[in-house]
Amino acid sequence: MKPARAKPGACAGLLQRAAALLATGQTAEAAQLLAQAVQQFPAEPEPWLRLGNLLAGASHWERAERCYAARCRLKPPAAPAFYNWGVSLSELGRHAEAVAAYQRALALRPADAPTHHALALAQAALRDFPAALAALDQALALAPAEFAYRIEHARTRVRMGQWAAALDELALLPEQPVVLNLRGIVLRQLQRPAEALACYDRALDLQPGLTEALNNRGNLRLVQRQFSAALQDLDQALARQPEGDWLPGLRLYAAMHLYQWDGFDDQLTRVRQGVEQGRRVIQPLALQCLVDDPALQQQAARIWAQHSFPAQPQAALPSPPPGERLRLAYLSRDFRSHPVAFLMAEVIELHDRSRFEVMALSYGPAPADPMQQRLREAFDRFIEVEALSDAQVAEAARALGVDVLVDLTGLTDGARTGILAWRPAPVQMLYLGTLGTAGSQVFDYLLADATTVPSETRAAYDEAIACLPSYQPNDRQRPRPPARPGRAALGLPVQGFVFCCFNNPCKITPSQFATWAAILRAVPESVLWLLDEDPQAAAQLRRHAESAGLAPQRLVLAPRMPREAYLAALAEADLFLDTLPYNAGTTASDALWMGLPVLTLPGQGFQSRVAASLLRAVGLPELIARDEADYVCRAVQFATDAGLRAAVQQTLAAREHSALFDTPSITRHLEAAYLHAHQRRLAGEAPADFSVSGGQG
Structure with a gap:
């Protein structure tokens, strides 16, 4: 039997009844009638559009998208239907399809500014910023006074890195929190941090709960080494937006600078889980300070790369003429x-x-x-x-x-x-x-x-x-101050053994400090010399020392110094204690240059093995520990064995002749690497692992 033919006007009747139900707030009943309408009258465009709108209003985007898609397959074509389809696709993260839908809408209604704006947002989500800027130009030509279009135009210039042009545009906009926040971003990139901070301050005066401004100000304060203020901002931002991009890791990273380790293990566990789940919870550099896990660090780097610098369309690269440098x-x-x-x-x-x-x-x-x-x-x-x-x-x-x-x-x-x-x-x-x-x-x-x-x-x-052959280069023209300031001038005890670590505080984990405390307890009258950058950090660190059974005076804190004064100060210490999971790099080279031995415990990650590379290059593999117990044992032995110290100093006396400070050889090795990679490219070969031998040059 053939299905019964619908009575004339039945579809219109269903639509009228649905509209009446919506008018009285009976949304579920209206949705049922509209679902009945699309089932009974699938060739009618209006029920699909209305049901899509109802579902979109309830954020049921997958079902709304199916309704809009069905409407757009029917005739006559209508710009609002394609626009709404684009919105639903954008909400679902299907931005390339959204661009196509918006373009269909504009083909039918080219003078619609909201559609040009929506198209720009979808193109920006695809990181096609030039196209987004062009679409926003069209929107502004149609509605030049629309604030949303003007701010998005400036934001797109920011995302393109067009800092000067963005600043000029933002100067023409009213002083609203979103404008001030963007000005702060631009001024920071233009190396004007004081002005950037003032913009964030003003934005937060106008809108105290603006999470993005709190995040940005906290981040900038962290870079400016205003650690206590940075942590306050990030705590507020995280309270308002617990799942905010990068916030959990950034907050933990800031707390590390202040030795605030309360809840450290739980916070780190949540960060690890977030990275494993592919979420934007921590920036790669911050994670390197916290965990020794190369695979997890790779995952964090991939998440950051996909967000921050996905590959762009490639231009053709000409082949160089033969024989040129x-x-x-x-x-x-x-x-x-x-x-x-x-x-x-x-x-x-x-x-x-x-x-x-x-x-x-x-x-x-x-x-x-x-x-x-x-x-x-x-x-x-x-x-x-x-x-x-x-x-x-x-x-x-x-x-x-x-x-x-x-x-x-x-x-x-x-x-x-x-x-x-x-x-x-x-x-x-x-x-x-x-x-x-x-x-x-x-x-x-x-x-x-x-x-x-x-x-x-x-x-x-x-x-x-x-x-x-050896990773890190060095500059043999770096200063080597001949005059030593003397321990008393630096606040160090004249007698006793001086352990030191001038790594950034964020590299000092609770477990690392516990290891150092064990060393200090085993070497009476010794002190540990660390950087002092924040009164709150110093107070926290002394509390940790007391909890570990150490008198607070066993810690000596040094302010940051000009480079030559810092190098001269290094010579007053007896042994540099490296950190895990993030080693000293330039700082370790500085210590070795000044004749200060470095003790390291290598881990698994690149950042945890740099000091071991330096020690092998300078000829001191005996200062590379096997495990934590061996690290403690070697530190104690070095502090108590004058013969061992003399042997190490004899090796360091010849350091300028070691591979670590053989800058001409390191330069030739780098050049050999550049030439080999270049020749592979000229031969049409893909990048592949290779080694430069010590004799290449």
């Missing part, structure tokens, strides 16, 4: 008095100019300090790209014909790793700035050595490994 570019924000520059300065000067043209792509501040002046003179070209967007920097590098680009900043604060996503060079390498994987294919190679990336952890790195 390799064009080598170093990318960094830290070509100034900074640990990376302290390591790399002499390498830049020693590069073989007959084989390499060496350029700097600098997006950091331009202070009038001696290190930046030295580097400006060392590079063949020093190109300031701070004012350019990520895509523009990549375009500039391609125009320069860069063959190999080495990123020295990695995932550290202020990094613009998004530049690498635009493929500025055919070979892209990661070195020094991040001690581990970037979790992304935008880097072809990670420069390492056999100690930092042993074979058993190789799978935790997404890049090909360029394995050097």
Whole structure:
């Protein structure tokens, strides 16, 4: 039998009854009638649209999307239906399909500003910021006074890294919290932190619960080393938004700077679980300070990379003419008095100019300090790209014909790793700035050595490994102050053994401090010399010492000092105690340079094996412990065995002749790595692991 034919007007009747029910708040009953209508009259467009709207209003986006899709398959085509379909697709994270739906809506109704705005949001979600900016231009041409479009236009410029243009646009907008927060972001990127803080302060005066401004101010205060104030901001932000992106990890990282370890294990467990579940709970650098787990660090890096710098459309890269020098570019924000520059300065000067043209792509501040002046003179070209967007920097590098680009900043604060996503060079390498994987294919190679990336952890790195004979370079022109200040001038006891650790406080975990307490208890009259950066931190640390059975005076706290004073002070200590899971890097080299032995316990991750690499390179493998008990035993033995100390000092007396401070050899090894990677590319071969032998040059 054929199904009964619906009576004329039956569909309209159902729609009228549904509308009446909605008018009286009987939503569930209205939904039932609309569901009946689409079942009985599937070729009628209006029931699908109304049911979709009802479901969307209740945030039932999957069911709403199916209704809108069904409506859009019917005739006549209607712009509102395609617009609503796009909204539902956007809510479901199907942004490419949403873009197509919005474009269909605009083909039917091109002068609709809200649709242009919605299209821009979907394109921005796909990180197609140029297209988003063009769509917002259309929206503003139709509705030039609409605040939502103007703020989104400025926000898109921020996301493109067009800082100066964004600041100009924001200056024309009314002083609202969202505007002030964006101004703070831009001013921070323009190296104007005091003005950025003032913007966040004003935004929070106007809207005290603005979580984004609290997060941003806390983050900036953390970078400015205002740790107590940073923690207050992050605590407030986390209370308002417990699942906020990166907030749980950032809050724990800030607390580490203050030695606030209450609930440490529970917080760390939640962070670990979040990373394992693929959530945005912690930035990779912060996690490296907390756990020694290369696979977990790789997962955190991948989450960060996918969010922060997914690969972009690639431009064609021309092949270089044969016989020309390799064009080598170093990318960094830290070509100034900074640990990376302290390591790399002499390498830049020693590069073989007959084989390499060496350029700097600098997006950091331009202070009038001696290190930046030295580097400006060392590079063949020093190109300031701070004012350019990520895509523009990549375009500039391609125009320069860069063959190999080495990123020295990695995932550290202020990094613009998004530049690498635009493929500025055919070979892209990661070195020094991040001690581990970037979790992304935008880097072809990670420069390492056999100690930092042993074979058993190789799978935790997404890049090909360029394995050097020794990992870390050093500048032999770093100062070695001949005059020692004397212990009394530094607040140290004149007699007794001085253990020290000048690593950042965030590297000192509760378990690390417990290990140090065991050492101090075993060596009477010894002290532990640490950095002092915050009164609250100092008070917390002394409370931890008392809880561990130590008199508070067994801890001596040192303020940060100018570089030469800090190097001279290192010579007053007897043994540098390294941290796990995040080792000393430049600080360990500084200690060894000043003749101060370093004791380390290597872990599994790259960041936990750097000091072991340095000690092997300087000829002191006996200062590499096997486990925690051995670390304590070696520290105690070193403090109590004058013969052992004399033997170590004899090795350190010849340190300038060791592999660690053989900067010409390290430079040749780096050059061999760059040339090998470049030649693989010219041969059409994909990046692959390789080793540079000690004799290459």
